[in-house]
Amino acid sequence: xxxxxxxxxxxxxxxxxxxxxxxxxxxxxxxxxxxxxxxxxxxxxxxxxxxxxxxxxxxxxxxxxxxxxxxxxxxxxxxxxxxxxxxxxxxxxxxxxxxxxxxxxxxxxxxxxxxxxxxxxxxxxxxxxxxxxxxxxxxxxxxxxxxxxxxxxxxxxxxxxxxxxxxxxxxxxxxxxxxxxxxxxxxxxxxxxxxxxxxxxxxxxxxxxxxxxxxxxxxxxxxxxxxxxxxxxxxxxxxxxxxxxxxxxxxxxxxxxxxxxxxxxxxxxxxxxxxxxxxxxxxxxxxxxxxxxxxxxxxxxxxxxxxxxxxxxxxxxxxxxxxxxxxxxxxxxxxxxxxxxxxxxxxxxxxxxxxxxxxxxxxxxxxxxxxxxxxxxxxxxxxxxxxxxxxxxxxxxxxxxxxxxxxxxxxxxxxxxxxxxxxxxxxxxxxxxxxxxxxxxxxxxxxxxxxxxxxxxxxxxxxxxxxxxxxxxxxx
Ligand code: NAD
Numbered sequence: 001x002x003x004x005x006x007x008x009x010x011x012x013x014x015x016x017x018x019x020x021x022x023x024x025x026x027x028x029x030x031x032x033x034x035x036x037x038x039x040x041x042x043x044x045x046x047x048x049x050x051x052x053x054x055x056x057x058x059x060x061x062x063x064x065x066x067x068x069x070x071x072x073x074x075x076x077x078x079x080x081x082x083x084x085x086x087x088x089x090x091x092x093x094x095x096x097x098x099x100x101x102x103x104x105x106x107x108x109x110x111x112x113x114x115x116x117x118x119x120x121x122x123x124x125x126x127x128x129x130x131x132x133x134x135x136x137x138x139x140x141x142x143x144x145x146x147x148x149x150x151x152x153x154x155x156x157x158x159x160x161x162x163x164x165x166x167x168x169x170x171x172x173x174x175x176x177x178x179x180x181x182x183x184x185x186x187x188x189x190x191x192x193x194x195x196x197x198x199x200x201x202x203x204x205x206x207x208x209x210x211x212x213x214x215x216x217x218x219x220x221x222x223x224x225x226x227x228x229x230x231x232x233x234x235x236x237x238x239x240x241x242x243x244x245x246x247x248x249x250x251x252x253x254x255x256x257x258x259x260x261x262x263x264x265x266x267x268x269x270x271x272x273x274x275x276x277x278x279x280x281x282x283x284x285x286x287x288x289x290x291x292x293x294x295x296x297x298x299x300x301x302x303x304x305x306x307x308x309x310x311x312x313x314x315x316x317x318x319x320x321x322x323x324x325x326x327x328x329x330x331x332x333x334x335x336x337x338x339x340x341x342x343x344x345x346x347x348x349x350x351x352x353x354x355x356x357x358x359x360x361x362x363x364x365x366x367x368x369x370x371x372x373x374x375x376x377x378x379x380x381x382x383x384x385x386x387x388x389x390x391x392x393x394x395x396x397x398x399x400x401x402x403x404x405x406x407x408x409x410x411x412x413x414x415x416x417x418x419x420x421x422x423x424x425x426x427x428x429x430x431x432x433x434x435x436x437x438x439x440x441x442x443x444x445x446x447x448x449x450x451x452x453x454x455x456x457x458x459x460x461x462x463x464x465x466x467x468x469x470x471x472x473x474x475x476x
Pocket of ligand 1: 131132133134135136140158159160161189190191192193194195196198207208209210211212213215216230231232233263264361363389435436
């Protein structure tokens with residue numbers, strides 16, 4: 001019997017949507033459908049595949065109002081929902097621009113032994129599974145999907161069960177592009193559907209928690225398929241003594257609480273040169289107090305509700321534990337129950353690395369600030385984390401910032417700004433530590449990682465190479 005999953009609205013707290021959790025056979029059918037059509041898609045020229053993606057951008061635009069309305073219900077926020085749909089268009093435009101350079105076959109060239117000419121081709125895996133979380137439901141379902149499709153793969157998306165409403169109107173947009181509809185499927189379901197997807201695909205890209213990422217990696221390893229894991233973070237910002245303190249305070253506060261902190265690249269640990277510490281904390285508290293929640297008017301404020309029902313309680317637990325161990329909460333820090341749950345921007349000081357608030361991902365609108373007395377101490381504190389997603393450095397000069405950035409154990413460092421990976425995608429970066437595994441989702445690797453490289457080596461002489469190298473042309 002199929003289970004009916006009731007879905008909670010994060011703004012009202014009401015369970016106002018439901019779906020039937022698919023049985024494993026439904027996942028097999030969805031995967032078989034796109035698998036059947038994938039060879040046809042892969043045989044299209046790249047130009048034709050890109051034209052299909054361009055047509056999809058137009059279809060999304062035609063269906064934008066319905067998709068947006070559903071996404072607003074899913075996430076309880078209007079501005080970010082609009083940004084997600086704008087980003088979708090930007091992803092497609094970027095794919096049109098970058099895929100040809102990334103996926104071109106290399107021209108035959110003479111090898112180190114001159115009688116051989118070689119070249120490399122990119123061969124798609126086949127079907128790529130894309131399992132995504134609830135914090136940016138649409139962006140994280142498509143960021144890796146377009147490169148995978150451009151590379152000639154079919155894609156089966158399994159979005160989060162917490163935010164499934166956008167899928168139905170998105171399917172209408174997909175249906176307007178028949179060739180794409182043959183190779184792009186979306187299955188709404190819980191974690192068991194995600195596990196079933198992993199069993200049906202040839203490569204998987206997973207964005208979500210470390211706990212689930214580990215299960216996905218284990219399942220993928222059993223099948224000998226690659227798993228690209230985009231996991232959590234505990235991003236630090238380091239504000240050096242030479243930095244523009246007002247700029248650093250404004251930027252780090254915003255990037256700690258934007259999207260209610262429900263972003264993997266959210267800044268969760270801020271280390272400030274002791275001489276500017278008090279001024280910095282004052283500025284952060286003033287900035288935080290001026291950032292409003294989007295209740296009772298969803299169209300105002302910058303801090304939306306917790307999307308996942310239990311997230312507020314998780315944040316509250318970390319704060320209570322820290323407070324019990326001596327932390328000071330300057331503003332925010334309370335769970336506001338308006339049906340949905342909100343927390344005002346929260347600034348915390350007197351924290352230590354013994355607190356879970358400074359070790360575990362918080363995923364809430366919480367900014368923790370600690371002073372440091374030397375740059376060595378700042379480096380030690382910033383790198384004292386099991387995560388290594390991204391980081392920010394604020395310095396007086398570009399050279400100083402660039403130099404300091406190299407000391408940080410994380411894949412993407414913003415200098416004199418924060419969270420630049422949200423908008424800048426051309427520079428390759430890996431996730432360090434528990435933040436992930438697999439080739440970069442940014443830069444040209446975003447495309448090539450969904451292919452296997454095939455070398456074609458042609459002997460252009462009439463002498464076979466190996467026997468000649470052995471000094472023999474006949475059997476031993
Ligand atoms: P989650 O791990 O709970 O769920 C993610 C997805 O995995 C969901 O679709 C879920 O249904 C599915 N799933 C659950 N069990 C599964 C299984 N056994 N096999 C396959 N799929 C399964 O994550 P979440 O709570 O939805 O998302 C929040 C997390 O995502 C945070 O840790 C955040 O940092 C991380 N995240 C990372 C990035 C990044 O780019 N690195 C971006 C956004 C979010």
